[in-house]
Amino acid sequence: MTTAPTVLVLGGGSTGCGVARDLAMRGFDVTLVEKGNLTHGTTGRMHGLLHSGGRYAVSDKASARECIQENRVLRRIASHCVELTGGLFVQKAEDDDAYFEEKLQGCRDCGIPAEVLSGREAREMEPYLAKDVKRAIRVPDGAVDPFRLCVANAASAEEHGARVETHSEVTDVLVEDGEVVGVEVEHKSGSGPRVHGKPGETEELYADHVVNATGAWAGQVGDLAGVDVEVRPSKGVMVVMNSRQVDTVVNRCRPKGDADIIVPHETACILGTTDEEVEDPEDYPEEGWEVDLMIDTLSELVPMLKDARTIRSFWGVRPLYEPPGTGTTDPTDITRDFFLLDHGERDDLPGMTSIVGGKFTTYRLMAEKISDHVCELFGVDADCRTADEPLPGSEDAAVLDDYMDAFGLRSPIGRRSSQRLGSKAESVLGDWQGPNPVVCNCEAVTRAEFADALSDSGTDLNAARLRTRASMGNCQGAFCCSRMAAELYPNYDEPVVREAYDELYAERWKGERHALWGEQLSQAMLKYALHATTMNADGDPARLDDPVDYAAFDAGPDAVDVDAGEGGDTGRTDATADGGRPIRDEAGEEVDDADS
Amino acid sequence: MPIREDVLVVGGGMAGATAALSAARTGASVRLVSYRKPTFRQASGLVDLLGYVPERTDGDTSGDVEGGTDGSGSDTGGRSSGPVANPYDALSVLPDDHPYSVVGDDAVREAFDLFDEVAGDLYVGSHTDANALLPTHGGTVKPTARYPVSAAAGVASDDRSMLLVGFEGLTDFDAPLAAQHLRAAGVPFDVEGVQVRFPIRFRADAKVTRYARALDRDEEAARRRLVSRLEDHVESSGAERVGFPALLGDEQPATVREDLADRLGVDVFEVPMGPPSLPGMRLEDRLYAALDEAGVRMTTGNPVVDYEGEETDEDAGSVRINAVLVDHKNNRVPYHAEQFVLATGGLVGKGITSSRERVMEPVFDCYVPHSEDRYDWSRADAFGDHPFARFGVVPDGELRPTTADGEAQFENLRAAGGVLGGADFAAEKSGSGVSLATGHVAGRTAGESV
Numbered sequence A: 001m002t003t004a005p006t007v008l009v010l011g012g013g014s015t016g017c018g019v020a021r022d023l024a025m026r027g028f029d030v031t032l033v034e035k036g037n038l039t040h041g042t043t044g045r046m047h048g049l050l051h052s053g054g055r056y057a058v059s060d061k062a063s064a065r066e067c068i069q070e071n072r073v074l075r076r077i078a079s080h081c082v083e084l085t086g087g088l089f090v091q092k093a094e095d096d097d098a099y100f101e102e103k104l105q106g107c108r109d110c111g112i113p114a115e116v117l118s119g120r121e122a123r124e125m126e127p128y129l130a131k132d133v134k135r136a137i138r139v140p141d142g143a144v145d146p147f148r149l150c151v152a153n154a155a156s157a158e159e160h161g162a163r164v165e166t167h168s169e170v171t172d173v174l175v176e177d178g179e180v181v182g183v184e185v186e187h188k189s190g191s192g193p194r195v196h197g198k199p200g201e202t203e204e205l206y207a208d209h210v211v212n213a214t215g216a217w218a219g220q221v222g223d224l225a226g227v228d229v230e231v232r233p234s235k236g237v238m239v240v241m242n243s244r245q246v247d248t249v250v251n252r253c254r255p256k257g258d259a260d261i262i263v264p265h266e267t268a269c270i271l272g273t274t275d276e277e278v279e280d281p282e283d284y285p286e287e288g289w290e291v292d293l294m295i296d297t298l299s300e301l302v303p304m305l306k307d308a309r310t311i312r313s314f315w316g317v318r319p320l321y322e323p324p325g326t327g328t329t330d331p332t333d334i335t336r337d338f339f340l341l342d343h344g345e346r347d348d349l350p351g352m353t354s355i356v357g358g359k360f361t362t363y364r365l366m367a368e369k370i371s372d373h374v375c376e377l378f379g380v381d382a383d384c385r386t387a388d389e390p391l392p393g394s395e396d397a398a399v400l401d402d403y404m405d406a407f408g409l410r411s412p413i414g415r416r417s418s419q420r421l422g423s424k425a426e427s428v429l430g431d432w433q434g435p436n437p438v439v440c441n442c443e444a445v446t447r448a449e450f451a452d453a454l455s456d457s458g459t460d461l462n463a464a465r466l467r468t469r470a471s472m473g474n475c476q477g478a479f480c481c482s483r484m485a486a487e488l489y490p491n492y493d494e495p496v497v498r499e500a501y502d503e504l505y506a507e508r509w510k511g512e513r514h515a516l517w518g519e520q521l522s523q524a525m526l527k528y529a530l531h532a533t534t535m536n537a538d539g540d541p542a543r544l545d546d547p548v549d550y551a552a553f554d555a556g557p558d559a560v561d562v563d564a565g566e567g568g569d570t571g572r573t574d575a576t577a578d579g580g581r582p583i584r585d586e587a588g589e590e591v592d593d594a595d596s
Numbered sequence B: 001m002p003i004r005e006d007v008l009v010v011g012g013g014m015a016g017a018t019a020a021l022s023a024a025r026t027g028a029s030v031r032l033v034s035y036r037k038p039t040f041r042q043a044s045g046l047v048d049l050l051g052y053v054p055e056r057t058d059g060d061t062s063g064d065v066e067g068g069t070d071g072s073g074s075d076t077g078g079r080s081s082g083p084v085a086n087p088y089d090a091l092s093v094l095p096d097d098h099p100y101s102v103v104g105d106d107a108v109r110e111a112f113d114l115f116d117e118v119a120g121d122l123y124v125g126s127h128t129d130a131n132a133l134l135p136t137h138g139g140t141v142k143p144t145a146r147y148p149v150s151a152a153a154g155v156a157s158d159d160r161s162m163l164l165v166g167f168e169g170l171t172d173f174d175a176p177l178a179a180q181h182l183r184a185a186g187v188p189f190d191v192e193g194v195q196v197r198f199p200i201r202f203r204a205d206a207k208v209t210r211y212a213r214a215l216d217r218d219e220e221a222a223r224r225r226l227v228s229r230l231e232d233h234v235e236s237s238g239a240e241r242v243g244f245p246a247l248l249g250d251e252q253p254a255t256v257r258e259d260l261a262d263r264l265g266v267d268v269f270e271v272p273m274g275p276p277s278l279p280g281m282r283l284e285d286r287l288y289a290a291l292d293e294a295g296v297r298m299t300t301g302n303p304v305v306d307y308e309g310e311e312t313d314e315d316a317g318s319v320r321i322n323a324v325l326v327d328h329k330n331n332r333v334p335y336h337a338e339q340f341v342l343a344t345g346g347l348v349g350k351g352i353t354s355s356r357e358r359v360m361e362p363v364f365d366c367y368v369p370h371s372e373d374r375y376d377w378s379r380a381d382a383f384g385d386h387p388f389a390r391f392g393v394v395p396d397g398e399l400r401p402t403t404a405d406g407e408a409q410f411e412n413l414r415a416a417g418g419v420l421g422g423a424d425f426a427a428e429k430s431g432s433g434v435s436l437a438t439g440h441v442a443g444r445t446a447g448e449s450v
């Protein structure tokens, strides 16, 4: 082999980033294209449960075994993205004993460490559990930060020579002589990180092979190539609570059902979820009753949730797949397994492979399988190393604690910041010149950390937000949206900063709206007042179409004095002397003898 | 001895303080009961009257307003046209349920006269009916009716060239960015911005109050050293006025400002900031001093949780409040009065609260109209015409909260400020003005009814 085969990976979710890393490590020349930022799709809108496999231990033992295996791998290679919270399957008085036993047996069959706790023991671990909790099974569930994990994979891919293009949408699949030879992409603002306000351009990318890892969108990309990929997108809601009401992942121990899991994340807790098929992965109803269902049902397990503060809600769509002809009607019955579709074999269209289904926890395994397949196609003999090589940022977990008070950062800010950064903490915080104030107080994100995130995300503040968690806390960006935007300056000009701020503000509002009552509604009013009243972001003349006639407004008491003294043309307006411009001034004449 | 006054005001924000003052001026004895810190420290310190007349999307559209923009201001995200130059002219186009329409134009003028008298040399703006445009820390300008004297040299209709100064560790104000933004907003003067290091090293994210105190006390010759860092910039930009984030002194703002101005040889002003807002707190101090002088008794730190009332006319179902119950460490103490004013603020002050099911006024359970579907409480557009921003009690002509049938709920309760519905103060830029006007009317009529 003289030059490495080129592979195009479509989709920057966990699967695509995982595939890009694996193939790059095996010597392929990889380009990844993603239409939004990394994790724009389902990966950025999921629960963040690092499955132990317990949830599948009764219904889908194969998936359960994969989960526990990958759970162990991720704890090793991505320690800075994973929090080992542990998990509980909790049985309430009214829940079925037989199912509890089945779950326990299933865990043991699949090699998932499982221990039974009495109700009292469970409540000692989680004091806010309902009084009538009967028993619980303890398993090694965890919490995983999908954005950091994806970014770490993409960074590793880049270290191995891959090119990663975000904000680049595949608009066509190029087919020549019955074979896929590449794709056409539309870069939102040119190649590289997105910059607001910069015009886009299209590019044709050719490659020896294309991997379609666009998740719930895989059907749409299939359409572009003229093949059927039968994904069945299924939506689920997640509700973010203001504090960590539980420190362990809490599952309800009963056969599959809605609203049966609580996952602690950093300073918050996420309730989930539902499972309902939708037509379009990007346009589906988000409904209030789904949010209510989470709170009502899960407060049976943890009663204090009933009166706790909800911060926001979001929805994601599962990229479920079922082979043609299976005909399952209830989406909850569709397998969680993943499928590799070789379009050469299946549709007589060589040059492209799709990977569909699966779940986040097993992304690495999915990537390994598809990379094996690509190697086989090209006769490349290279072993998968992704299970053994730690991801960037996690090489040395012990080093984190040393940053507690280093770099002039106060703990817990220093601790949280260095935990997020992993082994990059030294270079990001240590090399920082100048003051390092906190940009986001709720999540303890400092200027240095935010600048590091911005260096990869262009002017896409949402990408930097997901990476650092800035603006994700209790205040929902009330205090930090404008600070985050200001951090773009002077690398970018003011109009770009303004556009980036507007987009971030709108994006935050979208999630907030679903949880708008009680404390959160008061918070929303405060945020609105800070941005509209104090800063006047909504009535900003720079954002309005029509210029403001400054001369019609008060120029200060001295201006009046001077003008009253006749002829004293100081260049200031005299329009104020008679109270400014009359509101129904048809002619608009009496105002405009002022200059400036 | 039981606590008894002629007038009892619940809530110590702009509305409650104004109500208490106006009531005291009728000769009534007044007590003000307030729970937490009011919103002064969160607000910019600018005293707005009416800066925009936003279009309502619920069909209750207000009239056409020509403001300070040229043309009709058509496509501004459905929000409003440009800023209103003369707020008094714009009052007439507000809908009938707006608090300003309820109290009338004359009451608004009286209330601002009262404000001017109390604020004295601390505020500027009484020389004209026109709005002034003041720079905001977000980098644009905003219309307001009265502005702190410390901010006065920053008015945007003054065409003197401007230098803005920011401090490196202070994330809420980036001066060069703000300057570029002001230019985009079309201001009629040259403006530059510069970030410098504050002469004293604080920990990375010290609060503005820390900076202010250092300037008050001139710690480590901070003022002189600050000026020496700026002289070259002032010189090279040719600026005739220099603006700083609002942290020029907590206790001695005038001294700090004058000293800096003298040394720099140009006017110096403050750009209003978010919380904690020093200009807001200075205003709070001034109002509370006036309350003290007027003999208003104060009880702070304890919430009013309930009331005792009696039916006075069974047929009409009319109810009179005898006392409000104030929670003192779980002990409910009755505070008696003849007349009561509810000035507990809006959603931020917690005068209005909500649950998943409904929106309420928690002390007297006054009627607060709202849609049953909580998705109708807001709009999808981040700066849309949000109904939640207008949540509040519905007053009759005398500012008494009404029931769903439009009847006064109590004979002797009036409401003022943020707890009243019908105004979106954030979009309109009308927060303090509504509180002043309704506080004045509620307080005066309460005092006169004793």
Ligand SMILES: Cc1cc2nc3c(=O)[nH]c(=O)nc-3n(C[C@H](O)[C@H](O)[C@H](O)COP(=O)(O)OP(=O)(O)OC[C@H]3O[C@@H](n4cnc5c(N)ncnc54)[C@H](O)[C@@H]3O)c2cc1C
Pocket (backbone or CB within 6 Å): A010, A011, A012, A013, A014, A015, A016, A033, A034, A035, A036, A038, A039, A040, A041, A042, A043, A044, A045, A046, A047, A048, A049, A050, A051, A168, A169, A170, A171, A213, A214, A215, A216, A217, A221, A234, A235, A236, A237, A238, A273, A315, A316, A317, A318, A319, A357, A358, A359, A360, A361, A362
């Ligand atoms: C509600 C919910 C909760 C979940 N919770 C968990 C959990 O707790 N644990 C777990 O392990 N799994 C969970 N999952 C499953 C998991 O989130 C997904 O299986 C996984 O994230 C899928 O990743 P992906 O990379 O395949 O897809 P995606 O993350 O959707 O990536 C596909 C990418 O392709 C991009 N794309 C689409 N079209 C184009 C185009 N034309 N050009 C360029 N790019 C394009 C999209 O923008 C997207 O970023 C959950 C799923 C849902 C819906």
Ligand SMILES: Cc1cc2nc3c(=O)[nH]c(=O)nc-3n(C[C@H](O)[C@H](O)[C@H](O)COP(=O)(O)OP(=O)(O)OC[C@H]3O[C@@H](n4cnc5c(N)ncnc54)[C@H](O)[C@@H]3O)c2cc1C
Pocket (backbone or CB within 6 Å): A526, A529, A530, A533, A534, B010, B011, B012, B013, B014, B015, B016, B033, B034, B035, B036, B037, B038, B039, B040, B042, B043, B044, B045, B046, B047, B048, B049, B302, B303, B304, B305, B343, B344, B345, B346, B348, B349, B350, B351, B363, B416, B417, B418, B419, B425, B429, B430, B431, B432, B433, B435
């Ligand atoms: C972020 C922000 C920025 C603002 N900026 C401006 C601006 O630039 N210009 C402007 O003109 N206006 C501005 N405003 C509006 C203004 O500051 C006031 O919020 C408004 O005038 C309403 O005042 P208020 O007195 O009705 O309520 P608040 O100031 O909210 O005061 C209500 C008081 O009542 C007390 N209270 C509540 N419930 C009880 C109870 N049960 N018992 C006893 N006491 C109780 C509260 O603790 C509080 O002290 C801003 C407001 C906010 C929130």
